Amino acid sequence: MGGVDVDPAWPSIALTVNGRRHEVSVPADRRLAGLLRDDLGLTGTKLGCEVGVCGTCTVLVDGLPTSSCLTLAVQVDGASVLTVEGLAAFPELAELGRAFVEEGGFQCGFCTSGQLVAIAGLMLEQRLSSMTSEAVTEHLHGNLCRCTGYYGIQRAIDRARR
Amino acid sequence: MTSERRPSRSSETTHRDDPDQEWVSGRRRFAADIAADTSELLHVAFVLSTEPHARLLDVDADAALALPGVVAVMTGADIGLRLFGRSLRDYPVLAVDRVLFAGQRVAAVAAEDPETAHRAARMVDVSYEPLSPLYDLEDVFGEHDVELHPGAQGYEGATDDHPFGNLQGADVVVDGDVDAAFAECDHVREDTFVFDRVHSAPLEPHACVVDARGEHVSVWSSNKVPNRLRADLALLADRAVGDIHVHPTNIGGDFGSKAAPYLEVVCLLLSERTQRPVAARMTYTEMLGTTAVRHPGRLRLRTGLRQGRIHAHEAEAILDGGAFAAIKPRATRVVSILGHAYANYEVCVRDERAMTVYSNNPPGGHVRSPGEFQSVFAGESQVDLLARTCGEDPIAFRLRRTTVPEVRGILEELRAGVQPWGGDGPDVGVGVATFGCRAGNGESVVAARATSSGVVLRVGVPDQGSGMYATFRLLAAQALEIPREAVHVEAIGADETLTDAGAGSSRVTAVVGSACIDACSRLLEELGPPDPDEGGGYWPAARLERMGTPEVSVEGVGRNRRGEAAAVKPTYGGLALQVTVDRMTGQFVIRRAMLVVAPGRIANPVGFRGQLEGGFVYGLSQAVLERLVVEQGQLVTASLGDYKLACIGDVPPLEIRHVRVGAETEGELRAVGELANIGVAPALANAIDDAVGVRIRTLPITGEDVWQALRSVGQEG
Ligand code: FES
Ligand code: FES
Numbered sequence: 087m088g089g090v091d092v093d094p095a096w097p098s099i100a101l102t103v104n105g106r107r108h109e110v111s112v113p114a115d116r117r118l119a120g121l122l123r124d125d126l127g128l129t130g131t132k133l134g135c136e137v138g139v140c141g142t143c144t145v146l147v148d149g150l151p152t153s154s155c156l157t158l159a160v161q162v163d164g165a166s167v168l169t170v171e172g173l174a175a176f177p178e179l180a181e182l183g184r185a186f187v188e189e190g191g192f193q194c195g196f197c198t199s200g201q202l203v204a205i206a207g208l209m210l211e212q213r214l215s216s217m218t219s220e221a222v223t224e225h226l227h228g229n230l231c232r233c234t235g236y237y238g239i240q241r242a243i244d245r246a247r248r
Numbered sequence: 249m250t251s252e253r254r255p256s257r258s259s260e261t262t263h264r265d266d267p268d269q270e271w272v273s274g275r276r277r278f279a280a281d282i283a284a285d286t287s288e289l290l291h292v293a294f295v296l297s298t299e300p301h302a303r304l305l306d307v308d309a310d311a312a313l314a315l316p317g318v319v320a321v322m323t324g325a326d327i328g329l330r331l332f333g334r335s336l337r338d339y340p341v342l343a344v345d346r347v348l349f350a351g352q353r354v355a356a357v358a359a360e361d362p363e364t365a366h367r368a369a370r371m372v373d374v375s376y377e378p379l380s381p382l383y384d385l386e387d388v389f390g391e392h393d394v395e396l397h398p399g400a401q402g403y404e405g406a407t408d409d410h411p412f413g414n415l416q417g418a419d420v421v422v423d424g425d426v427d428a429a430f431a432e433c434d435h436v437r438e439d440t441f442v443f444d445r446v447h448s449a450p451l452e453p454h455a456c457v458v459d460a461r462g463e464h465v466s467v468w469s470s471n472k473v474p475n476r477l478r479a480d481l482a483l484l485a486d487r488a489v490g491d492i493h494v495h496p497t498n499i500g501g502d503f504g505s506k507a508a509p510y511l512e513v514v515c516l517l518l519s520e521r522t523q524r525p526v527a528a529r530m531t532y533t534e535m536l537g538t539t540a541v542r543h544p545g546r547l548r549l550r551t552g553l554r555q556g557r558i559h560a561h562e563a564e565a566i567l568d569g570g571a572f573a574a575i576k577p578r579a580t581r582v583v584s585i586l587g588h589a590y591a592n593y594e595v596c597v598r599d600e601r602a603m604t605v606y607s608n609n610p611p612g613g614h615v616r617s618p619g620e621f622q623s624v625f626a627g628e629s630q631v632d633l634l635a636r637t638c639g640e641d642p643i644a645f646r647l648r649r650t651t652v653p654e655v656r657g658i659l660e661e662l663r664a665g666v667q668p669w670g671g672d673g674p675d676v677g678v679g680v681a682t683f684g685c686r687a688g689n690g691e692s693v694v695a696a697r698a699t700s701s702g703v704v705l706r707v708g709v710p711d712q713g714s715g716m717y718a719t720f721r722l723l724a725a726q727a728l729e730i731p732r733e734a735v736h737v738e739a740i741g742a743d744e745t746l747t748d749a750g751a752g753s754s755r756v757t758a759v760v761g762s763a764c765i766d767a768c769s770r771l772l773e774e775l776g777p778p779d780p781d782e783g784g785g786y787w788p789a790a791r792l793e794r795m796g797t798p799e800v801s802v803e804g805v806g807r808n809r810r811g812e813a814a815a816v817k818p819t820y821g822g823l824a825l826q827v828t829v830d831r832m833t834g835q836f837v838i839r840r841a842m843l844v845v846a847p848g849r850i851a852n853p854v855g856f857r858g859q860l861e862g863g864f865v866y867g868l869s870q871a872v873l874e875r876l877v878v879e880q881g882q883l884v885t886a887s888l889g890d891y892k893l894a895c896i897g898d899v900p901p902l903e904i905r906h907v908r909v910g911a912e913t914e915g916e917l918r919a920v921g922e923l924a925n926i927g928v929a930p931a932l933a934n935a936i937d938d939a940v941g942v943r944i945r946t947l948p949i950t951g952e953d954v955w956q957a958l959r960s961v962g963q964e965g
Contacts, residue, residue: 115363124361129281130274132500134451135532135888142451170274183272190858193715195271196452196500202272226896230888232451232501234858235865236896 104172300881417581433552452500496739540613585619589627677939767804831965834955867925
């Protein structure tokens with residue numbers, strides 16, 4: 087990496103993930119999810135549907151919730167990415183995690199990273215407490231959960247909003 | 249050219265129960281995460297049949313093999329016919345000379361990275377000679393000479409009784425002369441209910457990692473029955489069982505989709521061949537097209553009343569089992585569809601028959617409440633229809649005919665609960681249904697060890713995502729009167745030293761939970777009675793010291809055999825829904841729901857509520873949103889973009905109430921995982937009928953069905 091010969095099939099990109107800078111060379115068709123999981127070992131981001139519907143792969147790219155399954159790694163060259171592993175750096179999010187545990191916000195836990203990142207995106211922009219609960223629900227339409235029926239997730243969000 | 253990888257961290261053989269933080273920090277690892285952590289790994293992608301029924305002429309992998317990064321290609325011709333199956337071994341690991349459904353695995357490609365593996369899989373050139381297909385029940389029972397499994401008699405698990413070629417299995421429950429009973433009835437009605445195909449659809453796709461370098465084989469898999477996986481791998485890959493270690497692995501939801509070795513056998517053989525660890529992860533299209541679908545089909549119910557009592561009941565179910573019976577565990581090869589309609593009522597004579605047939609569709613499996621979902625829909629719909637023809641209120645009709653004290657208590661609670669809902673405008677209706685959930689058969693052994701620092705429960709059942717390990721910890725903490733933090737659950741994966749029937753059939757809480765309680769009472773026999781004041785909470789530490797021993801180890805057993813006196817008691821529930829129907833479009837909205845259950849002992853209140861809430865929405869989703877469309881044998885709804893699951897915006901307000909009936913069974917653990925989902929469809933059909941007077945007998949229930957029904961009686965808006 088960092089050499090002058092750039093292989094077009096394996097472009098080099100630089101990005102910040104959870105506050106750390108990385109320079110990597112990846113296959114041109116590698117998705118951001120693959121980059122995070124296979125190249126950087128950040129397996130908290132899960133792969134479910136791979137068509138941008140289920141939300142298990144949600145990460146924040148420059149603050150915006152993004153399906154990392156649909157995003158090519160080369161598209162995030164220069165961007166700042168926050169994954170579930172990076173949420174611990176924000177003390178204001180600690181209550182959200184606790185509420186998920188205590189309110190039954192997960193069962194198998196496969197959707198949980200995506201749920202937390204999607205909600206954290208609102209909290210970090212200080213939007214959660216001012217939004218109507220309908221608007222919060224709308225925001226989470228793209229984060230499916232097959233286990234909980236969403237009631238526990240809703241209770242956890244209600245707690246985090248307070 | 250592979251990207252840089254960190255050294256393997258996948259060598260631990262056991263893991264401890266996750267501390268709560270692990271769930272919300274992204275550190276909880278599933279099978280595909282183990283793959284991301286393994287060095288030297290090869291990735292496998294499968295070539296799936298594009299033909300629903302064809303002779304396999306040739307599999308040409310030259311182009312795929314020539315792609316840089318491709319290491320190996322494996323075909324059915326390479327490995328020969330290797331059949332898996334739970335009760336009947338009829339499903340080849342890779343197709344050899346024929347394919348029986350579009351999606352069947354034909355070949356596998358191993359490559360340095362997943363993108364290359366999938367690209368290469370698309371380059372494998374398969375030549376087929378199409379054969380006449382059987383797509384639906386009309387085809388199967390029509391004129392043809394197609395026999396999908398001509399060698400069926402030779403399959404392991406085959407029974408002699410084989411009345412016709414495309415029969416997968418048959419089941420029957422008869423307890424009297426039903427024709428004579430019908431002759432005595434003063435009112436008889438017959439209804440046929442039709443169900444479409446839906447999918448189990450856990451969010452985690454099935455995945456595995458297999459490392460068969462050297463003498464031993466290490467397996468991490470989202471398969472929910474590690475003991476059987478291990479036995480299957482030994483048999484199908486010609487290895488000694490003792491050479492295979494199936495590591496405990498978290499499962500990202502199952503609902504019936506993760507009970508077969510779809511990927512693991514081929515991965516083992518590829519790992520042997522390449523001397524590299526090998527991983528596979530299904531795409532979601534592969535999940536939808538190749539793992540457990542709920543059996544579509546039809547169920548005809550004929551029921552007669554004599555002087556107001558349910559005197560005769562006849563049921564006939566015909567189910568499309570798809571291309572293979574392999575995924576079904578029952579010896580009958582029929583999902584549990586008989587005996588659930590009218591199960592909560594006194595019925596004088598029953599005559600129920602069911603059959604499953606082969607077709608060129610994706611194989612049917614055991615999706616959450618595999619036959620109950622359909623039969624309770626049919627039964628509780630027809631109960632309402634009988635009540636209406638008798639001019640009785642549906643709740644009163646049920647109350648008068650139920651024999652189950654819990655169901656009586658539930659109906660009374662529902663009646664009180666929906667009272668304030670009533671009379672809420674035109675085209676608003678309320679519907680109810682009652683139902684029950686019986687724990688599956690099985691036996692599990694739990695080993696418990698008390699040491700100076702805590703109690704360790706060793707369990708063989710994998711955590712398939714229902715929070716059961718937290719339940720085990722709570723049960724042990726309560727039984728031993730020690731803090732929950734002092735109890736650790738150690739998952740051991742597959743192991744011949746611990747019997748375990750695996751996860752599924754709502755068995756885990758009742759059977760493995762009972763094994764935990766049994767193990768704890770044996771610990772108490774060794775340690776003496778609890779004394780929570782001793783040693784500041786964790787009293788066994790001081791006790792062991794006084795006994796002069798570092799630890800005490802015991803084993804506990806839990807089992808369920810339906811029909812035996814000690815069998816786990818059923819859990820009962822009732823559901824009421826209020827709907828509003830728009831006559832212009834047929835669209836309906838569920839405004840609120842009330843679920844009443846008679847729960848038995850609740851070991852883990854958060855987990856218990858979660859099973860009810862999650863079950864309710866699972867049932868709602870399958871009752872109104874989901875339809876796995878397979879046309880001419882081809883999967884049409886091939887992604888979660890087309891196959892809709894309920895999202896957070898789809899769920900109505902839900903109130904849950906508990907009723908307690910009789911003190912004697914309050915302390916017993918019961919099954920709850922497959923309870924709440926089965927009541928939604930009938931309660932909804934009953935509510936729609938109450939609102940606008942039309943009856944829907946098909947699943948899923950859609951606004952279009954309601955509109956068509958309204959139009960057929962001239963009642964559309
Ligand atoms: S995996 Fe990205 S949205 Fe489903
Ligand atoms: S907790 Fe299993 S999918 Fe949400």
